[in-house]
Amino acid sequence: MLRIAVPNKGSLSEPATTMLSEAGYRTRRSGRELVLVDDANQVELFFLRPRDIAVYVGQGTVHAGVTGRDLLLDSGVEAIEHLPLGFARSTFRFAAPSGTMSSLADVEGKRVATSYDVLVRNYLAAQGVSAQTVHLDGAVESSVQLGVADLIADVVETGSTLRAAGLETFGEPILASEAVLITTEQYRDEPGLATLVRRLEGVLRARSYVLVDYDIPMNRLHLASEITPGIESPTVSPLQNPDWVAVRAMVPRKDANRIMDELYAIGARAILVSSLVACRL
Numbered sequence: 001m002l003r004i005a006v007p008n009k010g011s012l013s014e015p016a017t018t019m020l021s022e023a024g025y026r027t028r029r030s031g032r033e034l035v036l037v038d039d040a041n042q043v044e045l046f047f048l049r050p051r052d053i054a055v056y057v058g059q060g061t062v063h064a065g066v067t068g069r070d071l072l073l074d075s076g077v078e079a080i081e082h083l084p085l086g087f088a089r090s091t092f093r094f095a096a097p098s099g100t101m102s103s104l105a106d107v108e109g110k111r112v113a114t115s116y117d118v119l120v121r122n123y124l125a126a127q128g129v130s131a132q133t134v135h136l137d138g139a140v141e142s143s144v145q146l147g148v149a150d151l152i153a154d155v156v157e158t159g160s161t162l163r164a165a166g167l168e169t170f171g172e173p174i175l176a177s178e179a180v181l182i183t184t185e186q187y188r189d190e191p192g193l194a195t196l197v198r199r200l201e202g203v204l205r206a207r208s209y210v211l212v213d214y215d216i217p218m219n220r221l222h223l224a225s226e227i228t229p230g231i232e233s234p235t236v237s238p239l240q241n242p243d244w245v246a247v248r249a250m251v252p253r254k255d256a257n258r259i260m261d262e263l264y265a266i267g268a269r270a271i272l273v274s275s276l277v278a279c280r281l
């Protein structure tokens with residue numbers, strides 16, 4: 001059976017569970033379940049703390065796991081990113097009280113509060129900057145005001161937590177992070193893993209496309225097919241009115257509204273957009 005580690009709490013847990021569910025795997029009935037056997041898919045799911053998942057994968061006790069790129073690098077574990085999963089996107093940044101620091105040189109000799117000590121220490125060493133890291137488990141933004149650090153290094157999504165704490169980012173991002181499926185060289189060719197990756201890719205692709213259905217006069221079909229060429233080719237079906245046809249095609253989600261406008265402009269009507277759960281292209 002393929003053994004997969006899944007985050008049991010925090011920002012990664014819910015989107016990871018949703019993605020696995022959309023890929024056809026069983027989900028937990030309660031948050032207290034720590035192991036779940038999915039016989040139909042020949043997979044065993046282990047629900048673990050996100051920060052520990054890289055350790056379990058690195059030790060080979062599970063074949064693969066879902067964690068964050070930043071957590072993987074902070075773990076110092078020899079594991080490999082097998083598939084970026086497109087959620088929990090964030091940057092990892094230095095931040096200091098507004099106007100006090102503007103470049104990496106300002107970090108020299110300072111105290112940096114972070115929950116990701118290994119990640120920060122490795123980055124500072126690589127940049128040739130000597131500074132002290134102060135480990136905090138979370139709510140790192142309060143550390144400067146309370147005097148335990150001169151600046152922080154933390155996850156930034158919208159930046160609202162930093163602004164609320166009177167901090168501003170400076171310097172280049174240390175890292176761009178997102179949720180990733182990780183494995184090891186030992187297991188990267190595990191048969192069940194290829195199926196898992198194919199299914200997750202199917203969910204990711206389905207999320208980036210939508211299905212467009214519309215009716216179009218037959219004499220405009222050539223124009224419509226240029227707007228919605230589909231993947232191989234649009235599906236065209238006859239309507240009761242012989243002068244009209246119904247068309248169905250996959251289009252990139254980000255282009256859906258522009259495409260609807262263009263279709264309407266050439267005479268398409270009953271233009272419908274629907275989401276996809278999974279696909280194989």
Ligand SMILES: Nc1ncnc2c1ncn2[C@@H]1O[C@H](COP(=O)(O)OP(=O)(O)OP(=O)(O)O)[C@@H](O)[C@H]1O
Pocket residue numbers: 009010011012050051067068069070071088089090138155156157177178
């Ligand atoms: N606001 C956020 N936006 C995007 N990703 C985030 C955010 N906060 C944490 N993450 C990501 O979640 C992972 C950290 O998960 P973890 O569960 O350890 O902390 P958490 O999600 O902040 O949960 P908690 O704060 O409850 O411990 C990292 O990969 C981090 O990049």
Ligand SMILES: O=P(O)(O)OC[C@H]1O[C@H](OP(=O)(O)OP(=O)(O)O)[C@H](O)[C@@H]1O
Pocket residue numbers: 137138139140154155156157158159160161162
């Ligand atoms: O840029 P933003 O959109 O404000 O998001 C970033 C914040 O989100 C996370 O905090 P979380 O709420 O997980 O609390 P924690 O710091 O205690 O983990 C992270 O640690 C940052 O503080």
Ligand SMILES: [Mg+2]
Pocket residue numbers: 138
């Ligand atoms: Mg957090």
